[in-house]
Amino acid sequence: MTVHVSLGDLSFESNEVLAVDVDPSESFAGVPSDIAESAGIDQADRLLDVYSAIINRGCVCRADMDQIKDLTETFPSLAKLFKRYPINSFSVEPSNINYEVSTEGFARTAYDAVVNALRDVLRFLVNNLSRLWKFLTQNAQRTAAVDDVQNKLADIQRFILEVDKIMSDTPVAADYAKARKAVMESERHNVSKSWNEFRNFVVTRPADSFELIDMLSGVLKVSVPAFGEAVETLLTDLTNSATEQDVMAAVAKMELFQTPNGKLAALSSKYGYRPGQIRIADNMTPFHANASFIKSIFRSWSNHRMDISPEAFSQAVVSQTVMNWGEVVTDAVRSSSQRTERLLSKINSFNENSLKPGMDQIYSTVLVPFFKALLSIIQGYTLMEGCLGELVANRDNAVISISKASLNVAKDLDKFVRKNGDHLTIGGKTVLASRRRAVIAAMS
DSSP, rough: OOOOOTTTTTTTTGGGGGSSOGGGGGGGGGOOGGGSSSHHHHHHHHHHHHHHHHHHHTOOOOOHHHHGGGTTTHHHHHHHHHSSSSSGGSSSSOBSSHHHHHHHHHHHHHHHHHHHHHHHHHHHHHHHHHHHHHHHHHHHHHHHHHHHHHHHHHHHHHHHHHHHHTTTTTTHHHHHHHHHHHHHHHHHHHHHHBBBBHHHHHHHEEEHHHHHHHHHHHHHHHHHHHHHHHHHHHHHHHHHHHHHHHHHHHHHHHHHHGSOOOHHHHHHHTTTOOTTTTTOOOTHHHHHHHHHHHHHHHHHHHOOOOOOHHHHHHHHHOOOOOOOOOHHHHHHHHHHHHHHHHHHHHHHHOGGGGOOTOOHHHHHHHHHHHHHHHHHHHHHHHHHHHHHHHHHHHOOOHHHHHHHHHHHHHHHHHHHHHHHHGGGGHHHHHHHHHHHHHHHHHHH
């Protein structure tokens, strides 16, 4: 019985979705490493620091005004203050000269800064969410295609294992073992060219990597809509505030988001995060600290180049299982993107004219201490979203690399089998012919 069917023409390259690796760094494309690098936020931060210093000292000096003299174009009320009271009208040493007029001017200017910076920060959040969801959505087809590789890969693996079983009981068993070892090593070498600790993690610890995607997407699904709701409530409460207590109550609701989500805290702890042992910035919220720790772990994994071990590679080639990630990612995108659209609409409709007159100093005094915490919370979400994109890209790349390697191994072993077909029994030939047809059908 002569079997003419072969695996030689099969290739994952024919599927454009799987042809090229995705660069995980694209999930952070255009995102500053620190949200405070934004020019508007930096300007507001400078102004609020000077304003706080003046209020705390109870006096003002020329050096205070020098620090923010270049901000007059950004803040018209500050330009009016400087026009009426030039820098030289302030004393060199801290004093009460022009203190009242400066604090009055600063109160309005600081309020403008808070409103403008708050709007910038929230827009940053929405734009970054939208950009991240776009990255994930554009790769949703790829992730779904990677999930679908499972059926193809399973047939390839069954073919390899069947060949191993049948060829081990032939006169050319030793030659087969040698040929198998050579093709395995060749494919392992090719895979190792782009291998790192991240890819090794998702291949050798599939259950842990799925736990990561499930937990990260779960944190975003639960916390992003809640955070969006809280931001909308904050803006509404600020609009309706009539007293300092009202403003403080509005801020207090948002401060709840400084603490990490329970799942995020558990995940960080699992990978070694110990708050008492890791130094963090004074203005970094616990939520931000936990997200930053996860990002540092991912960065370390991505930067650690390594070869996949012969044992891990051989095991993956014949037994790698592709878990379904597409539904998890799609669900996270769907549940969170709906909130970002509403949030953007709310932010765009928010302006200082909606706020009660005469509340300038109260808004500034109460919001200044919370301002950096708000920035830290936003940074935490930025890191979480980027981690999700990075995890998905690395998982997809790893699965594709192993799947292509498995197919190449199967093709080379198929060549050996066909070349040495005379040593096979009729039953062995029949079984392998059936396995070949299954692989071809799965790949077509």
